[in-house]
Amino acid sequence: MTATTTPYAELKAPTTARRLLTAPTTGPLVALLLACAFFSLSTDQFLTGGNFSLIVQQVMVVGTLAIGQTLIILTAGIDLSCGAVMAFGSIMIAKMAAEGSLPPFAAIGLGIAVCGGFGLLNGLLVQKIPLPPFIVTLGMLNVAFALTHIYSEEQTVTNLPGPLTALGQTFPLGHTDITYGSLVTIALFLLLAYALSSTGWGRHVYALGNSQEAARLNGIRTSRLTIGVYTVAGLLYGIAALLLISRTGVGDPQAGQTDNLDSITAVVLGGTSLFGGRGSVLGTFIGVLIVGVFRNGLQLMGVASIYQTLITGVLVILAVTVDQISRKKAR
Amino acid sequence: MSRTTRLSSSLLRVAAVTGVAALTLTACGSGSGSDSASSGSGSGDVKVGLITKTDTNPFFVKMKEGAEKAAKENGVELLTAAGKFDGDNAGQVTALENMVASGVKGILITPSDSKAIVPAIEKAKAKGVLVIALDTPTEPESAVDALFATDNLKAGELIGEYAKAAMKGKTAKIAALDLAPGVSVGVQRHNGFLKGFGATDKDVVCAQDTGGDQAKGQTAMENCLQKEPDINVVYTINEPAALGAYTALKAKGREKDVLIVSVDGGCTGTQAVKDGKIAATSQQYPLKMAAEGVKAVVTYAKDGKKASGYTDTGVTLISDKAQDGVASKDTAYGLENCWG
Numbered sequence: 001m002t003a004t005t006t007p008y009a010e011l012k013a014p015t016t017a018r019r020l021l022t023a024p025t026t027g028p029l030v031a032l033l034l035a036c037a038f039f040s041l042s043t044d045q046f047l048t049g050g051n052f053s054l055i056v057q058q059v060m061v062v063g064t065l066a067i068g069q070t071l072i073i074l075t076a077g078i079d080l081s082c083g084a085v086m087a088f089g090s091i092m093i094a095k096m097a098a099e100g101s102l103p104p105f106a107a108i109g110l111g112i113a114v115c116g117g118f119g120l121l122n123g124l125l126v127q128k129i130p131l132p133p134f135i136v137t138l139g140m141l142n143v144a145f146a147l148t149h150i151y152s153e154e155q156t157v158t159n160l161p162g163p164l165t166a167l168g169q170t171f172p173l174g175h176t177d178i179t180y181g182s183l184v185t186i187a188l189f190l191l192l193a194y195a196l197s198s199t200g201w202g203r204h205v206y207a208l209g210n211s212q213e214a215a216r217l218n219g220i221r222t223s224r225l226t227i228g229v230y231t232v233a234g235l236l237y238g239i240a241a242l243l244l245i246s247r248t249g250v251g252d253p254q255a256g257q258t259d260n261l262d263s264i265t266a267v268v269l270g271g272t273s274l275f276g277g278r279g280s281v282l283g284t285f286i287g288v289l290i291v292g293v294f295r296n297g298l299q300l301m302g303v304a305s306i307y308q309t310l311i312t313g314v315l316v317i318l319a320v321t322v323d324q325i326s327r328k329k330a331r
Numbered sequence: 332m333s334r335t336t337r338l339s340s341s342l343l344r345v346a347a348v349t350g351v352a353a354l355t356l357t358a359c360g361s362g363s364g365s366d367s368a369s370s371g372s373g374s375g376d377v378k379v380g381l382i383t384k385t386d387t388n389p390f391f392v393k394m395k396e397g398a399e400k401a402a403k404e405n406g407v408e409l410l411t412a413a414g415k416f417d418g419d420n421a422g423q424v425t426a427l428e429n430m431v432a433s434g435v436k437g438i439l440i441t442p443s444d445s446k447a448i449v450p451a452i453e454k455a456k457a458k459g460v461l462v463i464a465l466d467t468p469t470e471p472e473s474a475v476d477a478l479f480a481t482d483n484l485k486a487g488e489l490i491g492e493y494a495k496a497a498m499k500g501k502t503a504k505i506a507a508l509d510l511a512p513g514v515s516v517g518v519q520r521h522n523g524f525l526k527g528f529g530a531t532d533k534d535v536v537c538a539q540d541t542g543g544d545q546a547k548g549q550t551a552m553e554n555c556l557q558k559e560p561d562i563n564v565v566y567t568i569n570e571p572a573a574l575g576a577y578t579a580l581k582a583k584g585r586e587k588d589v590l591i592v593s594v595d596g597g598c599t600g601t602q603a604v605k606d607g608k609i610a611a612t613s614q615q616y617p618l619k620m621a622a623e624g625v626k627a628v629v630t631y632a633k634d635g636k637k638a639s640g641y642t643d644t645g646v647t648l649i650s651d652k653a654q655d656g657v658a659s660k661d662t663a664y665g666l667e668n669c670w671g
Contacts, residue, residue: 043433045432045433045434050432051432054428054429054432057428058425058428061421154511154512156444156446156447158446158449244421247421247424248420248421248424248447248450248451249449249450249451250446250447250449250450252420252421252444252447254418254419254420254443254444254447255420255421256421257415257416257418257419258415258416258419295425295429296429296432299410299412299426299429299430299433300429300432300433302408302409302410302411302433304386304411304412304413305386305411305412305413305422305426306386306413309386309415
């Protein structure tokens with residue numbers, strides 16, 4: 001009915017073109033490309049391989065958190081604890097390996113497992129009691145934050161053994177340097193995108209987000225699925241913890257304090273609905289890049305960081321507005 | 332139906348981004364008008380970066396002003412950035428990388444985390460960028476080329492000596508409203524105060540962290556008074572904490588007979604000294620730190636000479652009730668030289 005206001009709707013475009021235009025990631029992708037075009041025209045330094053490699057390095061930690069966040073938001077949940085859980089994982093890995101007696105790889109494994117444990121606990125509380133995800137993860141945010149500061153004794157951990165920082169090392173590709181961690185993040189995005197779009201598990205996650213009751217009536221074991229999603233997210237936070245250490249070269253108890261909100265920002269900018277059931281991990285990847293490109297580009301232009309915050313805020317509100325309007329129309 | 336919906340939603344997103352792009356342009360236009368002017372005259376070749384702990388703390392706002400003024404005078408372009416909160420190391424690392432990518436000649440940084448920032452600084456230095464720490468030293472201090480800062484130990488000592496003289500031999504019951512555990516600035520001021528007063532931590536009857544925040548300073552003082560009602564000397568990490576303490580003391584009717592001393596010398600704080608709320612404060616000079624920093628980068632760009640070592644940017648004791656044997660200046664001087 002409102003289609004008349006949209007000239008494109010009248011077009012009888014070929015199916016593939018039409019599909020491209022209507023894919024949920026198209027909007028964010030166009031936004032990203034426009035931003036890139038804008039910054040390429042505005043500064044000489046933006047459009048270089050080295051700079052793109054830098055942007056990916058800068059977003060890999062929040063990106064990896066945002067994958068977990070996407071999974072949880074797809075189930076109509078939310079995770080406020082992701083940054084704090086990651087910070088705990090990172091301080092644990094750093095301290096165990098640098099000051100404790102654990103071999104580096106054991107410390108890494110243990111740190112990731114503990115983050116998975118936090119996720120499992122979140123999932124159990126959300127599903128078994130049940131409690132609203134917002135409350136559970138708000139509580140867990142404080143628990144993980146406090147544990148990080150207690151365990152670290154407020155001290156930054158330095159002198160990390162090699163394996164902990166390996167993912168932050170670079171290898172040359174053409175004229176640019178790529179970090180191994182960037183590849184890990186990209187691989188994780190592809191893996192989870194595949195799992196969501198092409199496996200039964202992925203379809204169940206979407207079904208759960210659309211209606212838990214309907215999903216249950218259709219024979220999906222919703223309880224196990226929910227707990228599984230939170231656990232997988234936790235494990236991803238553990239990997240993000242390792243990426244964080246490798247990037248900064250230290251274990252930092254102050255890390256991750258706004259990463260929960262940054263990850264939600266990325267998910268929203270990527271077109272995933274906060275009400276569950278709609279969206280994609282690839283959209284989130286684009287969302288993460290949008291934030292990274294804006295921050296990098298504005299910095300290259302010499303715009304002060306407070307404008308970066310302003311613009312990110314405006315972008316988020318616009319993205320949610322778009323989501324709401326399109327929902328209303330769909331009804 | 333759903334197809335058209337999605338189509339229009341895609342279009343909406345595109346429209347949204349265009350709007351933001353326009354907003355960006357406006358922001359740049361208003362924010363960097365002077366920059367484009369300086370680059371237009373061909374002198375914008377040298378870029379200097381300034382990274383502060385936050386955008387909002389008046390201390391850093393003043394520091395930024397000092398840098399902007401110095402950049403204009405020297406015909407160089409200034410890039411600025413800040414962490415999202417005090418302690419945001421990742422944000423500072425990102426800003427540092429982006430500035431190096433944009434080809435800065437030197438970076439002035441106030442590290443949020445003295446240790447955690449070091450690897451990123453080393454990477455920047457490896458690319459030939461001059462890195463100078465302002466206000467807060469890195470750990471180790473040698474991680475940067477140079478440090479321009481207040482001698483925080485001395486700042487503490489000055490108010491310690493002042494408090495000692497003002498107490499005139501009365502038995503002191505000291506409360507210390509500190510910054511946060513492990514932050515060097517806070518530790519140095521605290522130890523400096525004790526040294527100047529000739530006291531030890533045993534004489535401190537109540538020590539609380541405030542994060543330099545007024546509301547937390549008030550809560551801390553309330554709790555200290557609850558614990559130890561006859562506190563008569565209050566050392567505070569900065570003036571917001573001192574004003575919080577004053578509010579708490581006033582509520583108990585104790586504001587006249589308790590001596591509050593502080594460090595910082597912000598304009599609000601100096602005014603509070605004038606109003607008699609705070610007895611004395613050690614004033615520091617963020618504007619000077621930034622201006623000296625910019626000049627050092629300009630020198631490096633001109634003849635390749637790198638600044639090195641520690642430069643004391645000075646500290647002055649401000650009080651209207653001068654004590655014998657303790658050098659101080661009055662609040663008229665303080666208000667002329669205050670920041671914020």
